[in-house]
Amino acid sequence: MTPLPQTLDQHYDAALRKLKPHHTILMDEGNPISFQEFQLSVRRQVAALKLAGVIPGQMVGYSVPNGLAAFTLPLAISRIGAACLPMYVLVPDEFRCAAFAQARATFVVVPGESADNFRQIAAAKGMTFSVLTSEELLQADPEELPPAISVPDQPFLFATSSGTTGQPKPVFMTQRNVASALSAAYDLSSYGPWRTDSDYRAMIAFPQSTSGIMILLGTAFLGVCQVFTRSLSPARFLEIAHAVDAEAFSAPPAWLEALLSIPVNATNRVPSLRGVAAGMDFVSPSLLQRLGVRFPAMDSVANGYGLVETATVFMIWKGDGKESFAGPTGRLTLCEGLGNEIRVVTETGEDVAIGEEGELWTKGPSVITSYLGNTQGFQDGWFRTGDYVVRESDTTVELRGRRKYLIKRGGKSVSPLVVQEAVDRSPGILRSAVVGIPHALYGEMVWAFAVAQPGAEPSTASVMKSVRAELPSHMVPDRVEFVETIPLGKGVGKVDREALIAQGKALLEKLGVQG
Amino acid sequence: MKQNLTWEACRDRVAGFLGMEPSQISRTTHLFNELCIDSLGIFSLGMHLIEGFGVQVPLSEVSSIATVGDLYDAMDRHRAAVAP
Numbered sequence: 001m002t003p004l005p006q007t008l009d010q011h012y013d014a015a016l017r018k019l020k021p022h023h024t025i026l027m028d029e030g031n032p033i034s035f036q037e038f039q040l041s042v043r044r045q046v047a048a049l050k051l052a053g054v055i056p057g058q059m060v061g062y063s064v065p066n067g068l069a070a071f072t073l074p075l076a077i078s079r080i081g082a083a084c085l086p087m088y089v090l091v092p093d094e095f096r097c098a099a100f101a102q103a104r105a106t107f108v109v110v111p112g113e114s115a116d117n118f119r120q121i122a123a124a125k126g127m128t129f130s131v132l133t134s135e136e137l138l139q140a141d142p143e144e145l146p147p148a149i150s151v152p153d154q155p156f157l158f159a160t161s162s163g164t165t166g167q168p169k170p171v172f173m174t175q176r177n178v179a180s181a182l183s184a185a186y187d188l189s190s191y192g193p194w195r196t197d198s199d200y201r202a203m204i205a206f207p208q209s210t211s212g213i214m215i216l217l218g219t220a221f222l223g224v225c226q227v228f229t230r231s232l233s234p235a236r237f238l239e240i241a242h243a244v245d246a247e248a249f250s251a252p253p254a255w256l257e258a259l260l261s262i263p264v265n266a267t268n269r270v271p272s273l274r275g276v277a278a279g280m281d282f283v284s285p286s287l288l289q290r291l292g293v294r295f296p297a298m299d300s301v302a303n304g305y306g307l308v309e310t311a312t313v314f315m316i317w318k319g320d321g322k323e324s325f326a327g328p329t330g331r332l333t334l335c336e337g338l339g340n341e342i343r344v345v346t347e348t349g350e351d352v353a354i355g356e357e358g359e360l361w362t363k364g365p366s367v368i369t370s371y372l373g374n375t376q377g378f379q380d381g382w383f384r385t386g387d388y389v390v391r392e393s394d395t396t397v398e399l400r401g402r403r404k405y406l407i408k409r410g411g412k413s414v415s416p417l418v419v420q421e422a423v424d425r426s427p428g429i430l431r432s433a434v435v436g437i438p439h440a441l442y443g444e445m446v447w448a449f450a451v452a453q454p455g456a457e458p459s460t461a462s463v464m465k466s467v468r469a470e471l472p473s474h475m476v477p478d479r480v481e482f483v484e485t486i487p488l489g490k491g492v493g494k495v496d497r498e499a500l501i502a503q504g505k506a507l508l509e510k511l512g513v514q515g
Numbered sequence: 516m517k518q519n520l521t522w523e524a525c526r527d528r529v530a531g532f533l534g535m536e537p538s539q540i541s542r543t544t545h546l547f548n549e550l551c552i553d554s555l556g557i558f559s560l561g562m563h564l565i566e567g568f569g570v571q572v573p574l575s576e577v578s579s580i581a582t583v584g585d586l587y588d589a590m591d592r593h594r595a596a597v598a599p
Contacts, residue, residue, distance in 0.1 A: 410553070410554070441555070441558060460531055460532060460534075461533075463534070464531075464532060464534030465533075465534025466534065467534070468533065468534055468551075473551050474553055474555075476556070478556070478558075479559065479563070512565075513571075
């Protein structure tokens with residue numbers, strides 16, 4: 001068995017050996033980009049960065065729109081032996097400048113139209129980075145690709161994690177961490193409908209998110225043609241997917257939910273879709289079953305699990321066949337071949353038996369070994385994920401949710417995911433979210449916020465009847481609140497729990513039963 | 516709009532909260548043994564009834580409630596405290 005690449009450069013070198021120059025590696029708004037063009041972009045950016053004075057070990061921040069330049073830039077930075085901090089273009093300029101300065105970026109790459117403003121902010125705030133434009137990087141004369149100099153333990157990708165405490169913590173992924181994340185794409189691409197040729201087109205949402213970069217580069221280097229749009233519109237996403245006959249989507253659950261809200265027409269049906277790779281959040285059976293109806297040929301799904309501290313995906317659930325969409329969707333298995341390990345432990349750090357619950361700990365090539373200047377959350381080389389799981393084997397667990405989201409009701413822990421799945425299965429329910437509402441008597445009450453299917457009229461009675469047949473009494477919701485929509489947070493659109501908790505508190509106050 | 520508190524209305528609302536048919540519930544139906552409501556579930560049911568009838572039962576009386584009939588009687592005693 002060939003050893004997996006240990007650096008991003010090794011991944012790229014493997015792709016250079018494998019892929020033909022005319023191979024379509026990406027499609028930008030439906031327009032094909034050959035691997036030859038991709039290589040040329042890397043070589044131009046390497047030349048321009050070196051000409052600007054970037055040297056090994058320096059930090060290069062960048063913030064450019066979805067496009068070829070954005071996807072080749074991390075490869076060029078890696079080839080020089082430098083490190084990078086990618087940031088979304090939608091973040092305000094002042095905030096991006098502050099983040100680049102905090103990460104001690106020596107150079108920052110932004111589109112030409114933003115460059116002057118970045119320079120002015122930097123000058124006014126005493127920031128010392130130099131501003132380069134993404135356009136000038138692509139105008140440089142290409143030079144031969146230099147030999148790789150990055151080593152596996154070298155810090156490479158700077159990111160921020162909310163971690164287990166909710167406090168943002170800076171994370172520096174090493175080359176090994178990033179290489180491991182790209183290798184996770186091997187596992188993703190080795191089952192179901194995924195094929196590694198450019199006739200196989202996968203549509204990717206948020207290609208510049210940390211996990212998006214890993215999936216895009218990892219699968220593209222295997223030969224999958226990754227298709228993206230510069231727009232952040234779900235409607236546009238579907239139109240492009242339809243036009244290129246996309247066979248797979250890579251997107252977080254909230255994005256998939258948004259796709260389902262778009263009325264079907266002749267230009268967005270995407271009858272070719274066969275598989276979905278989700279991630280960044282729990283994917284519910286309700287969502288998968290509705291996707292299966294919307295896209296009749298869809299018969300497989302993968303949900304990647306990971307955190308910034310694990311360089312995104314290191315465990316995965318694979319569902320093969322529409323019957324698998326009914327779940328359980330939180331059954332996660334370590335990605336094959338990466339060399340990561342897991343433990344499921346009690347609060348005192350002892351391993352639990354098979355079938356028992358505990359916190360998921362992990363270590364291995366995907367996992368960082370500390371935060372910058374802070375080892376909180378790490379113990380004896382293991383990273384404590386803060387997620388509660390049931391141990392099924394040495395490599396498989398059943399996800400119960402974030403430790404901080406577990407509902408403490410009268411001294412018993414309730415997994416909101418388990419309750420949510422049961423509520424979602426109730427007749428007439430489109431989707432739901434379950435949170436703990438603080439209450440003096442209960443500790444926390446179990447509240448389900450549910451959205452009805454169009455035309456259906458579910459009631460508290462119908463949900464309770466269904467849920468009571470599945471769950472023990474302490475897990476049955478204390479209240480089912482019907483809402484028009486589930487509020488979503490910023491970013492990839494995870495459920496806005498704080499908004500739901502505020503809604504619950506307000507209702508308790510109105511009823512005069514705060515406890 | 517609050518409902519008038521009657522035994523039938525109370526029974527129907529309890530059944531609704533539990534996802535049961537009203538015919539499955541009588542005054543002697545035991546909350547813990549037959550309906551499998553845990554101690555905190557009584558308060559959740561109580562909240563559902565407050566919303567329906569606007570009648571609150573003091574916490575001190577809840578411990579003496581064992582059947583659906585007990586629950587109705589306790590609410591009936593306190594309905595006078597509710598503003599029309």
